[in-house]
């Protein structure tokens with residue numbers, strides 16, 4: 560029976576100072592952000608996920624985007640080395656959380672950089688974005704860590720958005736979904752389905768055909784409903800102002816041994 564554990568990290572006091580790279584800065588409402596985060600976490604719990612809060616890193620405005628701190632493959636946690644220097648102090652507490660859940664822990668070392676948001680798993684295929692945050696040496700180390708475990712690592716150029724998973728994620732049947740203007744080359748994926756909204760490209764697989772996705776993508780939600788899935792919409796507008804999306808607010812651990 561696969562585990563359903565998710566790591567999350569509460570928004571810190573400096574959230575509004577989070578990095579923005581590809582979009583203009585807009586003011587963030589910290590109280591609303593906290594309510595949106597609490598709803599997101601509750602949705603995970605309502606769908607059978609046990610959530611563990613990673614210890615705060617309150618000096619790091621972007622710490623809530625916990626997905627960027629580590630990548631899971633089977634029961635191995637590969638600690639990231641974020642491409643943005645100010646985000647690196649987010650990683651040590653993520654190590655502690657992964658160890659406490661019984662993961663084996665490995666890490667990306669300098670000069671490698673890798674953000675968890677650049678890694679998309681589809682079965683045993685691990686797509687990794689080469690973009691502003693993840694470099695070639697980070698990709699090499701990811702291959703060295705996961706290929707011996709049975710992963711097939713596929714590198715994908717990312718130039719139009721922050722992370723690979725800002726551009727594409729995948730449905731439970733393995734179809735990669737993306738908003739075409741933001742995807743460098745859809746032909747790199749064996750099955751690609753265009754979606755009509757930017758945030759419609761981001762889904763968290765809750766299990767059993769249920770897809771956690773942003774409330775800002777109603778047409779994409781309709782498309783997925785029409786394909787037999789059940790979208791569960793959550794408003795994450797305050798995090799979208801900081802280039803976050805539904806995937807980046809948690810790390811899902813599906814293959815821990817009990």
Ligand SMILES: NC(=O)NCCC[C@H](N)C(=O)O
Nearest residue numbers: 577578624676801802803807
């Ligand atoms: N995996 C993700 O999509 N992470 C979003 C990170 C946003 C944050 N403001 C950053 O620039 O690092």
